[in-house]
Amino acid sequence: MIAPHPSALSDRYDLCVIGSGPAGMIAAIEFARNNPSRHVLLTEFGGHKEAARNSLDDSIHNLNPANHHDPYECTNKGLGGSSITWGGRCVMYDEVDFIERPVVRDHCTWDTALFEEVCRYREDSAAYFECGTGPFRTTDMPHLREHRIADGFREGDVLDSVVERWSMPTRFGSRYRREIENTPNLTLGLNLEARDIHSDAHGRVTSIEFRHAPSGTTVPVRAASFVIAAGTQETTRILLRNTRIFDTIGGPPAALGRYYQGHVSGKIASVRFSGVPRATDHGFHRDPDGSYFRRRFQLRTEALCRENLLNTAIWLDNPLYHEPAHRNGAMSLMYLAMVTPVLGKRLAPPAIANSVTKGRVHRVPAHILNVIRDIPSSIVIPATTFFWRYCLKRKLPGIFLHNPQNRYALHFHAEQLPDPDNRMRLADDGETLEIHYRLTDGDVQSVIRVHEILDAWLRECGCGELEYWFPENQRADAIRRMSRDGIHQSGTTRIAASPESGVVDRNLRVWGTENLHVCSSSVFPTSSQANPTFFLGMFAIRLARHLASSPQEPAVPGAP
Numbered sequence: 001m002i003a004p005h006p007s008a009l010s011d012r013y014d015l016c017v018i019g020s021g022p023a024g025m026i027a028a029i030e031f032a033r034n035n036p037s038r039h040v041l042l043t044e045f046g047g048h049k050e051a052a053r054n055s056l057d058d059s060i061h062n063l064n065p066a067n068h069h070d071p072y073e074c075t076n077k078g079l080g081g082s083s084i085t086w087g088g089r090c091v092m093y094d095e096v097d098f099i100e101r102p103v104v105r106d107h108c109t110w111d112t113a114l115f116e117e118v119c120r121y122r123e124d125s126a127a128y129f130e131c132g133t134g135p136f137r138t139t140d141m142p143h144l145r146e147h148r149i150a151d152g153f154r155e156g157d158v159l160d161s162v163v164e165r166w167s168m169p170t171r172f173g174s175r176y177r178r179e180i181e182n183t184p185n186l187t188l189g190l191n192l193e194a195r196d197i198h199s200d201a202h203g204r205v206t207s208i209e210f211r212h213a214p215s216g217t218t219v220p221v222r223a224a225s226f227v228i229a230a231g232t233q234e235t236t237r238i239l240l241r242n243t244r245i246f247d248t249i250g251g252p253p254a255a256l257g258r259y260y261q262g263h264v265s266g267k268i269a270s271v272r273f274s275g276v277p278r279a280t281d282h283g284f285h286r287d288p289d290g291s292y293f294r295r296r297f298q299l300r301t302e303a304l305c306r307e308n309l310l311n312t313a314i315w316l317d318n319p320l321y322h323e324p325a326h327r328n329g330a331m332s333l334m335y336l337a338m339v340t341p342v343l344g345k346r347l348a349p350p351a352i353a354n355s356v357t358k359g360r361v362h363r364v365p366a367h368i369l370n371v372i373r374d375i376p377s378s379i380v381i382p383a384t385t386f387f388w389r390y391c392l393k394r395k396l397p398g399i400f401l402h403n404p405q406n407r408y409a410l411h412f413h414a415e416q417l418p419d420p421d422n423r424m425r426l427a428d429d430g431e432t433l434e435i436h437y438r439l440t441d442g443d444v445q446s447v448i449r450v451h452e453i454l455d456a457w458l459r460e461c462g463c464g465e466l467e468y469w470f471p472e473n474q475r476a477d478a479i480r481r482m483s484r485d486g487i488h489q490s491g492t493t494r495i496a497a498s499p500e501s502g503v504v505d506r507n508l509r510v511w512g513t514e515n516l517h518v519c520s521s522s523v524f525p526t527s528s529q530a531n532p533t534f535f536l537g538m539f540a541i542r543l544a545r546h547l548a549s550s551p552q553e554p555a556v557p558g559a560p
């Protein structure tokens, strides 16, 4: 049910979840579905729809706009959270992300036993994300087991059998709103901003105060358990603002707000395969249920550990859209559409549009010439793509064009070093969240070395080679200039075995408290090559079941 006004809220709940993005929504729905006699309150700062401006994003100070997107491009506020604009790429973390490796300098504060445990929730998470029930490796798919990404490729240090999957993309607000309305033991409270956390001397959180902006009132909510699922930056800000809850352990954990990570991402090379162009597996596959998946290159765990490298995925991509030298009319028309005011904004959210346009209106006459020269395919390809991408429920996740020369740009997406100086902190006013984010030499050098290993492996297989876009001495600078994140946020409330090295325990309970949990990718100590949301969904399901099995004080009788 949806509470029409804060006055309709109950005295006390079994569970209060803060934030209605994928993490909060999955945790709340999963708990409510499995515990019909227990009452859940799901609270959301925004309303049914996202407002043009909001006080949270307006009070973020991003100190590195070159490598970190502006606040409004990083998250969305409203029912469904950032799934309002997310791309829907669903990727699994890898075992290597849970192994203590010299490259991450003692900062891998979770372990492979936890990975194995969380993996049990993969299929349940896939159901919430609607990304298909199929496996994440072609080795588990009989029809693709013997197929390779390109003629002559074989697996060794480099793998081509890992796949990424795609959600519809599921917009959690519109997708699950009806279920929330029809679930008697689940109440949604909108326009409620979690502010002050009150706890007793034993670390039991007794209530959390919410600000209801439309009425200007403050509402205390009492619950047996609380889950903060407000996204990485807001979860971190709530904890930074409420450090009194850590008095039981002598003060806030040193890791709170630190080790902020995203992904290093961009393109510095193309691959030219030497075999039959039509044999190159550059595009999407579909499962019988219609869900999309696609191959990527990754390094084997042993190779990453031997070379002391950060986990990295590399996928085949189109050449840079904004450079008309690609001479592809369809790409030029799509680029022109994206840089057209109003239309461009409707086609993709700013962070994704930026990856296509690079924020530049560049050589328009040359693009127009490409379009004219390539007619009719410069019209037919964008028209059919538009239909598949915008007019169907399950949307075509991206556009990857076949290249008759068998040459593809390579898009890297790499883990970042957990660096204590990459951090979120409260400014002196106690409200503004400062974001300190930089790329380290370790981040950049790892990307370069992974490309070298891929190149060497392709040559050894006799199936192709890399063609770099920058001379060797300019590659590091190029990566530093092109990489921009802030949409995959993790690390600032990391899991660890003690408050000396982390902020939450392996069950996501905040150290120093008895009944306060965090469900956000902020708990991930390492950022993997993987986009975080699908894996976070697995943690959300695990947390909901863990809370259901924990002994709890019953909610006050008379709850709705």
Ligand SMILES: Cc1cc2nc3c(=O)[nH]c(=O)nc-3n(C[C@H](O)[C@H](O)[C@H](O)COP(=O)(O)OP(=O)(O)OC[C@H]3O[C@@H](n4cnc5c(N)ncnc54)[C@H](O)[C@@H]3O)c2cc1C
Pocket: 018, 019, 020, 021, 022, 023, 024, 025, 043, 044, 045, 046, 056, 073, 074, 075, 076, 077, 078, 079, 080, 081, 082, 083, 085, 086, 087, 088, 089, 090, 091, 192, 193, 194, 195, 229, 230, 231, 232, 234, 235, 238, 349, 351, 352, 487, 488, 489, 519, 520, 521, 531, 532, 533, 534, 536
């Ligand atoms: C353009 C874009 C593309 C993306 N593409 C992908 C992708 O392809 N794959 C992928 O894995 N990830 C992707 N992401 C990242 C993905 O959207 C996030 O990882 C995911 O939404 C995080 O879920 P969450 O529930 O933790 O937080 P959010 O989705 O950010 O939701 C948090 C919610 O909490 C609310 N909230 C905040 N503060 C408070 C408060 N004080 N009180 C109450 N409520 C509060 C917010 O309003 C928000 O609704 C993308 C993100 C963007 C912006």
